[in-house]
Amino acid sequence: MKISRQGRELIEAFEGLFLHAYYDSVHVLTIGYGHTNLGNIPPHVVPGMTISEAQADEALNNDLDRFELRVLKIMAPMELAQVQFDALVSFDFNTGDLLSSSIDDKIKAGHIDQAMATLLQYNHAGGKELSGLTRRRKAERLMFQAK
Numbered sequence: 001m002k003i004s005r006q007g008r009e010l011i012e013a014f015e016g017l018f019l020h021a022y023y024d025s026v027h028v029l030t031i032g033y034g035h036t037n038l039g040n041i042p043p044h045v046v047p048g049m050t051i052s053e054a055q056a057d058e059a060l061n062n063d064l065d066r067f068e069l070r071v072l073k074i075m076a077p078m079e080l081a082q083v084q085f086d087a088l089v090s091f092d093f094n095t096g097d098l099l100s101s102s103i104d105d106k107i108k109a110g111h112i113d114q115a116m117a118t119l120l121q122y123n124h125a126g127g128k129e130l131s132g133l134t135r136r137r138k139a140e141r142l143m144f145q146a147k
Contacts, residue, residue: 001068001072001080001082002068003068003085004082006086007082007083007085007086007087007089007090010086010090011033011034011089011090011093011094012060014090014132014135014136014139015033016033017056018032019031019032019051020048020049020050021046021047021048021049024125025125025126025128025130026126031049031051031056032055032060033057033063034063035056035063038096039063041062042059043055067089067093068085070098070099071085071088071098074092074104075088075107075108078107083143083146084107084144086143087140087143087144088140090136090140090143091103091119091122091137091140094133094136095122101119102115103115103118103119119140119141119144120137122137123136123137
């Protein structure tokens with residue numbers, strides 16, 4: 001299963017496109033559409049680095065390949081609707097916490113409302129609630145429940 005155009009657009013909208021390397025709200029060096037060095041997927045981000053829009057698209061493609069596989073593995077053997085898959089890929093791409101959260105277990109147990117309530121709690125970075133993360137989690141919840 002691959003992320004849909006709608007899912008990718010959600011990620012692109014919330015991540016934004018940055019062609020110059022910058023430090024995000026928790027001081028992680030980032031470029032493109034939220035690309036970091038955390039997954040050891042090229043390009044390796046260094047201070048002062050610049051990339052083209054095409055390179056940002058390629059980095060996002062590579063990052064999404066990784067998170068698509070993670071979500072499929074975490075959620076197996078459950079089959080997800082496309083919108084559910086897209087929402088979980090967006091969440092895991094942003095947080096890396098799908099596996100360590102209880103969201104996957106709640107979804108598998110059929111407790112969707114509880115899972116979405118837990119998802120909404122992931123709106124903090126650096127110990128602070130961020131309105132952008134609150135908006136993103138609400139958008140992911142809406143997407144997940146749109147099936």
